[in-house]
């Protein structure tokens with residue numbers, strides 16, 4: 547796992563957006579895998595990423611015409627056009643502002659008649675397009691990824707999940723601070739669904755995520771902090787702001803900053819492509 551630290555959440559957003567745009571622009575289609583496939587999150591942390599991606603699109607630097615997306619999760623039981631549904635979030639903050647083909651966007655239907663089938667079909671749809679190339683994710687204050695709350699199996703797949711009380715409290719701010727309005731259940735991709743992606747990028751910003759960040763990076767792999775499963779992913783990148791590093795050991799911060807410095811030196815000497823070929827980016831990413 548690699549940790550990249552930037553001063554502010556806007557810089558984190560810019561870094562990740564440019565990283566994703568680079569991946570889209572350098573994607574080589576093959577008959578078996580003709581489109582780049584992205585996994586996408588909702589939440590406040592990824593907003594600066596979406597803002598910068600929209601800017602890059604408007605500047606003509608990236609197109610989403612051939613991009614396929616799968617969202618991480620959706621609440622169960624609120625209307626699709628509810629202001630706080632993840633459908634609305636994605637349409638308002640991203641899909642309506644770029645040139646993506648709506649039929650290439652996938653979001654779980656929390657109102658499906660058969661929620662179990664909805665989850666199975668979602669996994670099948672991901673397999674059908676050849677798997678996810680890059681999964682972007684956020685992290686909950688309790689260390690969850692998507693809606694994989696503490697205690698979720700690290701081999702879980704898309705399914706129905708009851709939300710943790712801490713998450714319900716956290717999300718209350720989006721529902722007029724009325725606890726009774728916050729959905730208690732969600733459909734979510736599993737930890738293993740995220741782990742199956744070729745590459746995972748996590749956005750972690752703000753002091754309220756600092757404990758979760760230290761647990762996922764410095765603690766052991768643990769189902770009580772489901773994002774910690776990324777320690778075993780062959781290509782995981784966490785990008786955080788300075789506020790989120792508050793609970794990390796100084797030694798950890800210095801270590802990852804030094805890795806980035808060495809990486810920059812290698813890239814300026816050999817060029818980014820050469821360093822990838824030499825396996826250097828990959829080595830430091832993992």
Ligand SMILES: N[C@@H]1[C@@H](O)[C@H](O)[C@@H](COP(=O)(O)O)O[C@@H]1O
Pocket residue numbers: 587588589590591592618619683684685686687691692693713
């Ligand atoms: N299911 C979402 C997660 O995918 C997201 O990472 C988390 C943090 O959201 P925020 O970035 O707003 O703190 O919120 C919800 O629980």
